[in-house]
Amino acid sequence: MNVTDQDLQYFISALKNYTKYDFSDYSDKSLKRRVEKVLADRNLDVAGLITSVKNSQDFAETIVKEITVNTTELFRDPQTWHLLRSRILPRFKNNKNINIWHAGCSTGQEVYSMMILLHEMELFDKAKIFATDLNSDVLEAAKKGQYKYRFNIGYLDNFDKVIKQNPLNYEEFNDVPYEKYFEIDKAKDTITMKKFLTEKPIFRKHDLVKDGNLFFAKFDLILCRNVIIYFNYNLQNKVFELFHSNLYPKGCLLLGMHETILGPWATKFEKIGQAYVKK
Amino acid sequence: MYKAVIIGGSAGSFQVITRILHSLPPTFPLPVLLSLHRLKHVRSGFVEALSIKSGIPVLEPADKDQIKPGRAYLAPANYHMFIELGNKIALSTEEPVNHSRPSIDLSFVTAAQVYRDKLVGIILSGANRDGAYGLKKVKDLGGLTIVQDPLECQVKTMTEASMKLTKVDHVYSTNEIIKFLQSIK
Numbered sequence: 023m024n025v026t027d028q029d030l031q032y033f034i035s036a037l038k039n040y041t042k043y044d045f046s047d048y049s050d051k052s053l054k055r056r057v058e059k060v061l062a063d064r065n066l067d068v069a070g071l072i073t074s075v076k077n078s079q080d081f082a083e084t085i086v087k088e089i090t091v092n093t094t095e096l097f098r099d100p101q102t103w104h105l106l107r108s109r110i111l112p113r114f115k116n117n118k119n120i121n122i123w124h125a126g127c128s129t130g131q132e133v134y135s136m137m138i139l140l141h142e143m144e145l146f147d148k149a150k151i152f153a154t155d156l157n158s159d160v161l162e163a164a165k166k167g168q169y170k171y172r173f174n175i176g177y178l179d180n181f182d183k184v185i186k187q188n189p190l191n192y193e194e195f196n197d198v199p200y201e202k203y204f205e206i207d208k209a210k211d212t213i214t215m216k217k218f219l220t221e222k223p224i225f226r227k228h229d230l231v232k233d234g235n236l237f238f239a240k241f242d243l244i245l246c247r248n249v250i251i252y253f254n255y256n257l258q259n260k261v262f263e264l265f266h267s268n269l270y271p272k273g274c275l276l277l278g279m280h281e282t283i284l285g286p287w288a289t290k291f292e293k294i295g296q297a298y299v300k301k
Numbered sequence: 302m303y304k305a306v307i308i309g310g311s312a313g314s315f316q317v318i319t320r321i322l323h324s325l326p327p328t329f330p331l332p333v334l335l336s337l338h339r340l341k342h343v344r345s346g347f348v349e350a351l352s353i354k355s356g357i358p359v360l361e362p363a364d365k366d367q368i369k370p371g372r373a374y375l376a377p378a379n380y381h382m383f384i385e386l387g388n389k390i391a392l393s394t395e396e397p398v399n400h401s402r403p404s405i406d407l408s409f410v411t412a413a414q415v416y417r418d419k420l421v422g423i424i425l426s427g428a429n430r431d432g433a434y435g436l437k438k439v440k441d442l443g444g445l446t447i448v449q450d451p452l453e454c455q456v457k458t459m460t461e462a463s464m465k466l467t468k469v470d471h472v473y474s475t476n477e478i479i480k481f482l483q484s485i486k
Contacts, residue, residue, distance in 0.1 A: 091393065282363045
């Protein structure tokens with residue numbers, strides 16, 4: 023099912039008028055492809071989709087969950103975690119608290135990866151972890167901290183690379199057992215995060231398009247990885263402004279491996295590796 | 302007359318890509334888009350390896366980067382790479398398609414939609430069927446389609462799947478692909 027530019031505009035208007043979601047400043051191409059997939063999966067045309075969105079809030083909510091992207095992995099992009107370990111997190115080691123916001127946390131793998139790293143660096147107790155997403159289903163999954171073993175087994179490699187090995191010193195090897203942080207049950211096909219991890223973060227529903235800072239706190243570190251690739255230039259700048267104004271001076275913003283700040287906000291940060299540090 | 306070249310490859314394509322990039326003059330007039338599968342655990346170092354012998358700069362683009370002629374853009378590991386109107390790269394972490402991320406099909410389809418009859422699509426050696434549908438789209442929208450001669454491919458599944466789905470314009474050896482690209486002015 024081919025979605026034209028006009029179809030997409032009708033659909034975005036319908037969402038805007040009948041729900042609390044505004045996708046006007048999402049990147050067209052990827053949104054279009056997601057809508058095409060929804061139509062194909064449900065055997066609907068655009069008119070049918072719009073009618074159903076108008077008639078049912080629940081349906082609209084489901085569609086919003088389907089057109090947003092929720093892929094995430096444990097320790098995705100080990101280089102990023104090496105950067106955090108060697109150059110970013112040590113900056114905060116003398117802080118009383120370390121406030122961290124995962125914006126667009128999806129099912130939580132990044133949040134757990136961060137807590138595991140913090141624990142290994144003996145910064146866990148100082149850290150306050152806030153995590154948000156647009157999609158309430160993925161937040162529930164994140165809170166639970168339980169994942170399919172077979173979908174995540176491939177990422178245990180990343181755990182080894184980040185937690186067991188030291189890229190700055192190849193002779194160093196810390197044999198940290200997985201069981202320190204999560205239980206693997208092959209029969210039940212689950213990886214379950216330990217309770218001391220699942221009970222720590224504060225998870226909240228949050229829409230980067232319209233919501234401000236939900237927490238009565240500023241942040242030392244904001245992670246927003248592989249989220250803004252789905253936004254256009256306008257919305258990206260809006261989000262950078264939100265992050266900039268809610269970071270402490272010298273606080274860090276970490277985007278995805280291949281995301282950059284283009285435009286006016288670039289000059290308000292300096293870069294350490296791929297991390298942006300508020301000037 | 303062409304505006305871009307897009308190349309898809311998987312198992313057995315690394316040597317071929319290296320030779321192709323090596324043969325391109327620094328004045329090559331088109332951007333070269335590379336959508337290549339790589340081994341899960343060999344995620345870094347690929348762009349460096351390709352750069353060593355390349356006649357044109359090889360980059361792993363950031364999202365929304367402007368596409369410029371005379372450069373090769375390698376789809377970053379673990380991302381889909383799309384081509385957008387306005388000659389821009391768009392990256393995505395959406396689910397793998399046919400177990401692949403980057404998906405060659407998605408790169409080819411979006412490039413075909415942008416460049417239409419001004420696109421050259423090339424499929425090289427590979428062990429799966431990714432790229433076959435994408436190459437068909439290139440053909441359907443008027444672009445020129447080339448596959449590496451399956452007889453020469455280390456693994457011929459990908460090129461054969463492409464030829465099954467599309468009446469491709471040319472079946473070329475690596476040398477012939479190089480000759481063709483060098484003739485583009």
